[in-house]
Amino acid sequence: MGDHRNLINITDLSAAEIDHLIEIADDIIADPVKYQDMCAHKKLATLFFEPSTRTRLSFTAAMMELGGNVLGFDQASSSSTSKGESVADTIVMASCYADIIAMRHPKEGAPFVGAQYASVPVINAGDGGHFHPTQTLTDLMTIHRKKGSLGGYTIGMCGDLKFGRTVHSLINALLRYDDIKYVMISPEELELPDYIKDTLDEAGVEWKEVRSLDEAIPELDILYMTRVQRERFFNEEDYIRLKDSFILRREMLDPAKEDLAILHPLPRVNEIAKDVDDDPRACYFYQALMGKYIRMALILYLLGLK
Amino acid sequence: MNIDGVNTGYVIDHIKAGTGLEIYNFLKLDKADCTVAIIQRVESTKYGYKDIIKIDGDIPIDCNTLGYMDENITVNRIKDRKLLEKIHLELPEVLTNVIRCRNPRCITSVEEGIEHRFRLADRETRKYRCVYCDTLHTDFQ
């Protein structure tokens, strides 16, 4: 319906469009006042069919900083969806009230369904274990700000590489940029799936797998941490045996580069020890801030205001 | 090919032996208002044995979905006792409302009134990908 753009999968955006969004976000950071009324009288609907406090706060903050308003709901239980209203009906209704929609849903493909019925742009704010494109934009924006470029570094990805959608999506996005070396850090049980390894091979990039963080840390420019969940293991012994190799503690950073950037999509549980937070190389809260700016840029772009 | 008994209609040839009735049911030929014959276990030079369906009536045939069920089928269109067109079926690029996604986390498992749509991902291995959740499906038959 309509000729508006949506963001369902990160690959919906070309590399040039991602560059453009990052440019807008840089400009917002440089001159926020210029943008503070750009979305005046515009409304963002946050339709969260499952709760995600961080993502919803980020979208809300982004719209408010653009001078716009936010309406919506959180959790299926507080909306009519628990009474069985379809995604299609909810989206058609929300299209009547809002100028743009951010939608999160536990079922995979739900925002794609939503976009087919919406008469305004739809942003996928996470659909189960499937896609979460604004997280990937956030990661790219953070890398750009910390490294000055989206290519030309060694990135380590650590933790659950098997089920971690943020890692898969980030890899797919990074493959568009040159001169990136990948170090995959995980237990054997949580290795990258074969189809992603195939993708890396086909792209002809340099990559390797290692079994501990200590082994990888000295050569990294970026370390992307993810959670290793207890329920991913068959038994408690395996979990206890392996988890320490994939938890980042302060002393492990001694051999790391001075300008290492440590990223994490948040929320973390215990995979990054508290004492790492004060290290200047910890960038995960900075990353959350970048998430707001890149969402501001995305809203402006999809509304045709930038 | 023998088109005896078909004035204007179809001869559906090279059906895998033993599946003629399945194809008959899929095409809802029991509801067709014309003469239909299923011929089973015909000796074929190409496939050993095959089934054939003859339809003497110009009814619509969904070749797209038929190609999904058996891509080796040939559909011969007959007009005035002459072969008008020979259609070699193939796996369709898009499948709509033929199969359902088996991923329990897929939106199609709960949302009513939407099309169950798949795109051909790999012709060799007959893999289809759900357009909603991207799950690969193989071996439907």
Ligand SMILES: [Zn+2]
């Ligand atoms: Zn599906």
